Amino acid sequence: MREVINFFGGSSIYGVGGDFAANLIAALGEDIDIFPSSNEMHAGFSACAQAEISGMGFCLTTYMVGSLPCTSAAALAVTESLPVVFISGAPAESEVNQLAIHHTIHPNASWKAEYDNALEAFSALGMRVERLQGQRLAGHPNIAGQRFYQIVAEAYKSKQPVFIEVPRDQVFAKTQPLKLPQDVDHICCGGNVLGGTDLVAQSIIEKLKQAKHPLLYIGDRLKHNSELKNLVIAFANQFNIPYATTWFAKGLFDETASLCLGAYNGVFSQTVGRDYIENDIDYVIDVATSIFSQDCNVAFATGTHVIEKFANKTLLKGGSLLEKDLIEIFNRLLESDMPRFNIEVLVNKVEQGVDVNKQQRLLSTIDETTDIDFNNLAKTLNELQQQSQKTHVYLPEVGNSYFASYSLEVKASKLGRSWITNPWYGAMGTALPYARVIAQHIKAQGNTERAVVIIGDGGFHFQSNELIHFLKDQTNVTIIYMRNNIFHLGKSGDGKIYHCNDEQFNVHHLVSAYQGQSQTCQSVADFKKAFINTENAVGINLIEVLAKPIEERQSNELQLLNLYIKSKNGNPEAVSKWQEITQ
Known part of the structure; x- marks a missing residue:
């Protein structure tokens, strides 16, 4: 198992210890870092982040009580096409009989002990699942090692998670040796x-x-294929063809x-490319976008997405494994003798050395005396990013922070991604587990980039126990804490369920307990x-922003989304405004 994990680039696993996993921890820990997480779900989320950055993720838990909490992370991995290997300890083969074992799901009125609940739960998500088997008869070969390789290889090739249970008496059992391929x-x-x-x-070529x-319109299926990504950009540069991404592929390129x-x-x-896309384009090469058009990736089905139709x-x-078909196509395209395109908007930007983005920002700079909030957060961060020598790797939490982050203009990161979240599945609770992995990678590479979390108080409280790992890992992170004391996105009433915080909560005391630094900011200048x-500060650095849950303080994206929803619900004023915007 150590050989196979190393072969697929794994040098670390995220997990939570337990009795049925004890032998696995002892065996794997000889050559692999097993990082503890604050709970099993966060271990799964960290493994998802590991897959986003490294191409494979690994999670280790104990039997059932440990593995079942990972199903939310597994669902995220299925939806986001992340090759994550969820490994769980399991009872010894000799222990599997009609007796109920602790950690099993076993009502006291049951006639039969069920040992396969976790396998069935992960299988219900559409995942490949298997419990490794030992030697069946004397002289019969043990092929558990081969099966482990085959299942992990399937995850790598299909970009889908897998779930593997390992009986604890098989961890140190002899199995047939492996002769692994030269490389992946x-x-x-x-x-x-x-x-x-x-x-x-x-x-x-003819078109x-x-x-x-x-x-070139590029989708999120490129995010785990660096070879194809490099070929697409080489093609764009060689023939001077502009490119844009879907919302879900944001952060793949230097914007x-x-x-x-x-x-x-x-x-x-x-x-700034919206005008070119909606008014000038006459041919689109749509590369590796999602199989089905989903609501938020095509403008929430508002009919305003020009490329969609x-x-x-x-x-x-x-359609081929590892997108080998697309790799062949772009290799052929790069061999073409087509002339370079001479596109006016790009001539101004490239040959005259004019940064169009910067020009637009200079023409509409922010009044630094105004309050900082969701409505100007992205623009403020864009100005800071342009002035900084560092690359900011943004990790927005699901909610208002996520939508506000789409206006961020991101630089190229040495990690290959500079905007990392889970836009398809939209699982709250991932920003800090993701940021932990990013911060670890930045530190391991001797990288000077900075992990920047953008998070509301709802998401922050949900996962604040993950802060302990930044202290233990001695890694650095900037947390922009957008505090409005409620779950605001999707709020449709004033019930207690929406109130996720209390006015008396002091986040600065919490951060200081983790040896971090923090302050509250009111104005853009502050x-x-x-x-x-914070850019060169060590440890946890939190900036508290006292956000107001009112419409004029929302990001432009969220204001438009709320207006669209109201118009679909028949609000006359909203219908009129929406028609005015989209005509």
């Missing part, structure tokens, strides 16, 4: 078995020759690059000063 590129059956590559490439304003038009999502887009479009979904001070 030599895993059996990972090549492109789809034909027609030349036909597809030639069709794209490009007839186009004047093409666009300050001359050809990058940012993340496009119809009427909700705040990027654009007629002159080539869809390159990627926020800028505080943020700059």
Whole structure:
């Protein structure tokens, strides 16, 4: 198991200890760092973040009582296409009989002990599950090691999580030795078995020759394929073709690059590339976007997403394992002798050395005496990012922070991602477990980048116990704590259920317990000063922003979404305003 985990790039596992996992902890801990988490769900979320950055994630828990809390993280991994290996200890094979064992789900009126509840729960999520088996008969080969490799390899190839239970009496049992491939590129059956590559490439070339304003529109299936990502950018640069991403693929590219038009999502887009996309494009190459158009990735089905129904479009979904078909297509395209495009908006930006984004910011600078809130947070952070020598790796929590973060203009990160969240599944409770992994990677690489969490008080209280690991790991993080004392996103009443905080709560006392630094900011000027001070500060650094849950303080994206929802509910004023915006 250690060999296989190392082979797939794993050098660490996140987990929580337990009796049935004790042998696994002892065996794996010889060569692999097993990082403790504050609970099993957070261990699973950290493994998801590990998969986002490293290409594979590993989580270790004990039997049932430990593994079942990971199902939320497993659902996230299924939805976000993350190759996470959930490993659980299990009873010894000799212990599996009609007697109930602690940690099993066993009502006292039951006639039969159920040992497969966790396997069935993870299987219900659509995951590959298996309990490894030992030797069946004397002289019969034990192939548990091979099965472990095959299941982990399946996770790697399919970009889907798997769940493996390991009986505790099999951990140190003899198994047939493995002869692993030379590297992950030599895993059996990972090549492109789809034909027609030349036909597809030639069709794209012919359409490009007839186009004047093409666009590469890139989806989130690229986020775990660095080879394809590099080929797509090389193609864009070679032929001077601008590119934009879906909302879910935000953070994959340097949004300050001359050809990058940012993340496009119809009427909700705040990027400078929106005008080019909605008024100029005449041909779109759609690369590795999601199989089905979902509401928030295509402007919440508002009908304002130009690319969604654009007629002159080539869809390159990627139907082969590891997107080998798309890799072949872009290799062919790079060999083309097409001339470079001369697109006016980009000529101004590249050849004249003009930073269009910077020009627009300078023309509409923020009044630094105004209060800092969701409505100007992204713009303030963009100004700080432009002035900073560091790259900020943003980790927005689900909620208002998430929507406000779409207006962030992110730089390229050495981690390969500079905006990391879970937009498909939208599970609250991931920002700090994700940030922990990012901070560990930054430290391990000797990287000077900074993990920046943007989080409301609802999400913060849900996971604040994860702060202990930043102290233990001696890693650095900036936390922007947007405090409005309620669960605001989706709030539709004043019931107690929406009140997640209390006015008397003192977050500064909590942060100081973790040896961190904190302060409260009211104005934009105060926020800028505080943020700059955190960039090189050690440990946990929290900036409390006293946000107001009123419409004019919301980010533009959220104001538009709320207006759209009201219009769909038949509010006459909202209907009129929405028609005015979208006509």
